[in-house]
Amino acid sequence: MRDSPSFNLIEQPWIRVHRLDGRVDEVSIMGLFESAHESRAIVGEVPTQTFAILRVLLAILHRAVEGPRDTSEWHGLWCAHGLPTGAIAEYLETFRERFDLLHPRTPFYQVADLRTAKDEVFGLERLIADVPSGEPYFTTRLKSGLERLSFAEAARWLVNCQAFDPSGIKSGAVGDPRVQKGKGYPIGTGWAGRLGGVFAEGGTLRETLLLNLIADESDYVRFCDADLPAWERLPDTELADETGMRPLGPLDLYTWQSRRIRLSTDSSGVSGVLIANGDRIERQNRHSIEPMCAWRRSEGQEKRLKGGPVYMPLTHDPERLVWRGLSALLPNVTGQKMHMDSAHTLPPAVLEWIGKLRVEGCLPDDYSVRIRLIAMAYVSKETKTSEIVDDALSLSVSLMEEASVELGAVAVGAVEDADQGARALGNLAANLAEAAGDKGTGARSHAREAAFSALDRPFREWLSALSPHGDPIDARGVWQKVARRIVLELGRGLLEQSGPASWIGREVRGRHVSSAAADLWFRREVARAFELAAQPEKGGVAA
Secondary structure: OOOOOOOEOOOOOOEEEEEOOOOEEEEOHHHHHHOHHHEEEEEOOOHHHHHHHHHHHHHHHHHHOOOOOOHHHHHHHHHOOOOOHHHHHHHHHHOHHHHEOOOOOOOOOOOOOOOOOOOOOEOHHHOOOOOOOOOHHHOOOOHHHHOOEOHHHHHHHHHHHHHHOOOOOEEOOOOOOOOEOOEEOOOOOOHHHHOOEEEEEOOOHHHHHHHOOOOOOOOOOOOOOOOOOHHHOOOOOOOOOOOOOOOOOHHHHHOOOOEEEEEEEEOOEEEEEEEEEOOOOOOOOOOOOOOOEOEEEOHHHHHHHOOOOOEEEOOOOOOOOHHHHHHHOOHHHHOOOOOOOOOOEEOOHHHHHHHHHHHOOOOOOOOEEEEEEEEEEEEOOOOEEEEEEEEEEEEEHHHHOOOOHHHHHHHHHHHHHHHHHHHHHHHHHHHHHHHOOOOOHHHHHHHHHHHHHHHHHHHHHHHHHOOOOOOHHHHHHHHHHHHHHHHHHHHHHHHHHOOHHHHHOEEEOOEEEOHHHHHHHHHHHHHHHOHHHHOOOOOOOOO
């Protein structure tokens, strides 16, 4: 029994969870698994912590249950009251020392003897993602919050850092041959920082863990015996893995050590940190082993690499509502398997897996999941964090079945309806501006954004109610009626705000543009965009 300080993440509370009764608690790894059926979700100081910690827990659960091997074993886990805590506890005990944040030789997610030539230790702002580099006045933290962290909070930020640390020059670790003049030159962000993160949330944290627990015998993700999480590998040193043989599978990626880190600690907490470069990783063609991201085919990378196809992670645009990219998330839209070469985009494998669970009867027809999207946005060549994307959509699991092509087409068609309506409103705003003597470019973009903003909540509500039990065409007609009303109301507001100059109008590119003409053109566009809204419902008349 060693006398050195210890903070073992298996038994010490450090993960924040939102309980079903509304409370927020801190729990240990084992405590989380034991009470997952009583918790709603993982919460963190920032949403990226939720994504990074979930991936650590999935790696633990996958190894503890040895799979599951197939959907039958998965269904057994789903039907149980709680998670298999006996197997989880036995597995964690095997690697107990590797989960000690303060272990003298193998501290969790760190290198014990990491140092620079000058034995430097730096401030905690290098570890904490919500402290913008060079812009401390924009942080929500007080200065005292940067001077010291509790072991629990430091553990959360440590996991987040390995997953989402920005690129840029890092401290030069002694013994790392890549270091030049005491500096570690950029190797890119942490692996999760390169993804448009996607995962499924159930009604409880237990359901969330199981929904994202993909079986070994899956058609969508490649597992292998050598695919191991970081704590099952030899302890890291300052040397990075430069063999090019890894990553080997999802568990490797869930716990990828993008950095070499050492926390500076004393008996009461963490006061500093040293962060150096870790294992380099390329983005392209990881779709067979990274299930929590959609993928896009890159012609530019195919030309650069002189081969193909090449798929890159499909990231989330902070400026774009997530449902506008719905087609890339639904397996039944592309109709393509991952091994086929012609798909422009590939859906997240975790959503394909959930669709398979529905097809095989492991999930009921009416079961809905919340698709959560989390990502970090960077600026300045990915050297600084900019903002965090955190959005969600509630979907019926039927929308994730590859065979439900018609249902997926209706959902994506509804997004196209919104695009058409927003375009019509943008054209109206531009025409009104030109009628008043303005070029109208700013007016167009502002009106489009206003349309998407107004359509956002109604679309989410409509999408959450979309199911295979109704007529898909009728469902799209319902959406078009809602969307048309909203777009027409916004257009009426723009017309009421237009002044006398717009009423009189002027010649623009060979035609007379006025508020009356703009209104006529707008209504024609809206009618074309929402044709189904004008059709009578079954047994009724046109709306």
